[in-house]
Each structure stands twice: as structure tokens, then as C-alpha cells.
Amino acid sequence: MTQPYDPSKDGAEMNFKDRMSYGDYLSLDSLLNAQNTWTDTHDEMLFIIQHQTSELWMRLAIHETNAARACLLDGKTRQAFKMLSRLSRIFEQLNSAWDVLRTMTPSDYTAFRDALGQSSGFQSHQYRQIEFMLGNRNQAMLKPHSHRPELVALLEDELAQPSMYDVALRALSQSFPLPDEVLNRPLSETHQPHPAVQAAWSEVYRDTETHWELYELAEKLVDLEDYFRRWRFNHVTTVERVIGFKRGTGGTGGVSYLKRMLAVELFPELWHLRTEL
Ligand code: HEM
Numbered sequence: 385m386t387q388p389y390d391p392s393k394d395g396a397e398m399n400f401k402d403r404m405s406y407g408d409y410l411s412l413d414s415l416l417n418a419q420n421t422w423t424d425t426h427d428e429m430l431f432i433i434q435h436q437t438s439e440l441w442m443r444l445a446i447h448e449t450n451a452a453r454a455c456l457l458d459g460k461t462r463q464a465f466k467m468l469s470r471l472s473r474i475f476e477q478l479n480s481a482w483d484v485l486r487t488m489t490p491s492d493y494t495a496f497r498d499a500l501g502q503s504s505g506f507q508s509h510q511y512r513q514i515e516f517m518l519g520n521r522n523q524a525m526l527k528p529h530s531h532r533p534e535l536v537a538l539l540e541d542e543l544a545q546p547s548m549y550d551v552a553l554r555a556l557s558q559s560f561p562l563p564d565e566v567l568n569r570p571l572s573e574t575h576q577p578h579p580a581v582q583a584a585w586s587e588v589y590r591d592t593e594t595h596w597e598l599y600e601l602a603e604k605l606v607d608l609e610d611y612f613r614r615w616r617f618n619h620v621t622t623v624e625r626v627i628g629f630k631r632g633t634g635g636t637g638g639v640s641y642l643k644r645m646l647a648v649e650l651f652p653e654l655w656h657l658r659t660e661l
């Protein structure tokens with residue numbers, strides 16, 4: 385009979401008494417001890433892991449968005465492209481995750497929904513930070529965090545910085561002078577569509593040879609918003625499938641609130657220009 389294979393004979397390390405192991409490097413003890421269920425229903429574990437993994441991907445999305453924005457500000461546009469591509473892939477990952485959650489029926493969910501109290505994704509500070517970073521800025525969204533001043537400070541800090549779109553518009557303004565009200569708008573508010581911005585982006589799309597970098601930047605942003613829209617759509621569809629038109633635990637109208645959010649445009653002129661090309 386052949387002996388079972390022993391990888392240590394081929395050099396695999398088996399002793400981690402004073403060495404960094406896989407679990408040490410990844411802090412797996414903290415990570416895998418954070419799935420605290422509040423009921424003994426079967427699907428609560430799925431619900432928690434779905435949200436925790438989404439929050440982890442959002443953490444990376446924030447990291448990549450910050451880096452992409454810094455590169456663009458620094459004129460390192462090509463480097464920013466790599467991060468923007470990765471950002472879209474992260475959203476793709478978040479989008480695929482809905483397929484797992486969709487297996488949870490209304491009966492499965494109502495078994496533990498009461499345990500959630502008034503908690504809701506509406507209070508996700510990382511999600512709000514991503515919205516703020518990309519340019520969807522609404523100071524009213526700071527309020528659910530008022531019991532955590534450090535989170536309010538983090539979000540306020542974000543509102544004081546130019547958004548991803550602001551930085552793209554600064555890059556655009558190097559080739560097409562843009563009005564002061566566009567370049568020096570109040571940063572804590574959402575950018576409002578402006579005809580001069582649309583005219584400039586339209587010119588980029590009409591003469592791609594001359595403006596190739598800006599054209600590529602525009603398409604990376606459209607890609608990103610496309611994936612983000614799919615996330616919103618997957619969310620609202622899953623919510624309707626699971627709770628119908630009930631009010632949300634966070635207190636909003638639920639599906640009606642989420643449908644309203646489907647109308648958000650992060651990079652409006654990049655969508656509007658397509659009609660006139
Ligand atoms: C069965 C699953 C889910 C249901 C029934 C659900 C339901 C809702 C509802 C009703 C809202 C509106 C706010 C409220 O009044 O509560 C909301 C908001 C939100 N949910 Fe979910 N959700 C689910 C899964 C998820 C997942 C997996 C995530 C991923 C992190 C998520 C993230 C969010 C975020 C970020 C918001 C705020 C959206 C915004 O302000 O535009 N939700 N959810």
C-alpha cells in the first residue's frame with residue numbers, strides 16, 4: 385500500500401510555534417470570531433457574513449478610491465486608471481454576492497428580522513464614505529452617526545475634499561477651461577450638471593485621438609458608475625423580493641426610498657453627452 389503523502393518531506397513548514405502563520409498574518413481569530421448571531425435561526429449567519437464581506441470589499445474600495453484620486457490630483461493619470469479598473473471589479477464582486485443572499489426567502493428572513501432592531505445598511509459609514517468620495521454628497525446622511533463623533537469627523541473630512549469627479553473635472557479643465565462655479569463649488573454639496581462641462585466632455589468624445597487620456601478617464605468613470613448602478617438595482621430588487629413594500633428597519637419607506645436612489649447620477653454630464661454625439 386502506498387504511504388499517504390506527507391508535504392513536510394518536501395519542505396512544507398509544519399511548526400509555527402515562534403513563526404508567523406497564515407492565521408496570524410490575516411488576524412483570522414478576530415475575523416472569524418465576529419459572526420455574532422442574535423438568534424438561533426439558520427439564515428442569520430448568511431445575512432451577517434454577506435454584510436461583513438460587503439464591508440470588507442467596501443474597505444478596499446475606499447482604499448483604491450483614495451489612491452486613484454491622489455494619482456489624478458498628482459497628474460499620474462495612467463496610474464489612476466489601474467485603480468479605477470480595480471474599483472469596478474470590486475463592485476462586480478459586490479454585485480455577484482447578491483446571488484448568494486437571494487437564496488434567502490421572506491420566511492427565512494422574517495424569522496430573525498425582529499432581532500435587527502432599527503439597525504440598517506442605511507447606517508453603513510463605509511457605504512456613505514464611498515458615496516461622498518464619488519460625489520453624491522448630502523449632509524443629512526451624517527445624522528445617523530451622531531452617536532459616533534469619530535465617524536462624523538471622518539465623513540466631514542471627506543466632505544471637505546474634492547470628490548473623484550471634482551478631480552476628473554480638474555484634469556478636464558487643463559484642456560478645456562471650465563467656469564469658476566464648477567471648479568470652486570462648495571465641496572460639501574453634490575456637483576450640479578453644467579453645460580460647459582458637458583460641452584467639454586462632448587469634445588473629448590468627438591476627438592478621441594487628441595484627448596485620449598481624458599477619453600479613457602471618462603470611460604473608466606462611466607464603467608464605475610455602471611457597476612454602482614447595478615449594485616443599487618440588485619439591492620432594491622433583493623429587498624422587494626425579501627420584504628416587499630414594508631418600511632425599512634432604518635425607518636425609510638424601504639423599496640420606495642431605494643427606488644428614489646436609483647435616480648442618483650454620480651457623473652451626470654458623462655451620461656448626458658451621449659444623447660448629443
Ligand atoms: C435581505 C437583505 C436586505 C434587506 C431586506 C435590505 C433592506 C434595506 C432597506 C429597507 C433599506 C432602506 C433603509 C431602511 O429604512 O432600512 C436599506 C438600505 C441600505 N442597505 Fe440594505 N438590505 C438588505 C441587504 C443589504 C446588503 C447585503 C447590504 C450590503 C452592505 C446592504 C446595504 C445597504 C445600504 C448601504 C443601504 C443605504 C442605501 C442608501 O442610503 O442609498 N443591504 N436596505
Ligand SMILES: N[C@@H](CC(=O)c1ccccc1NC=O)C(=O)O
Pocket residue numbers: 435497500503504505506627631632633634
Ligand atoms: N433595512 C433592512 C434591515 C437590513 O437590511 C439590515 C439590518 C442590519 C444590518 C444590515 C442590514 N442590511 C441592509 O440594509 C430591513 O428593513 O429589513
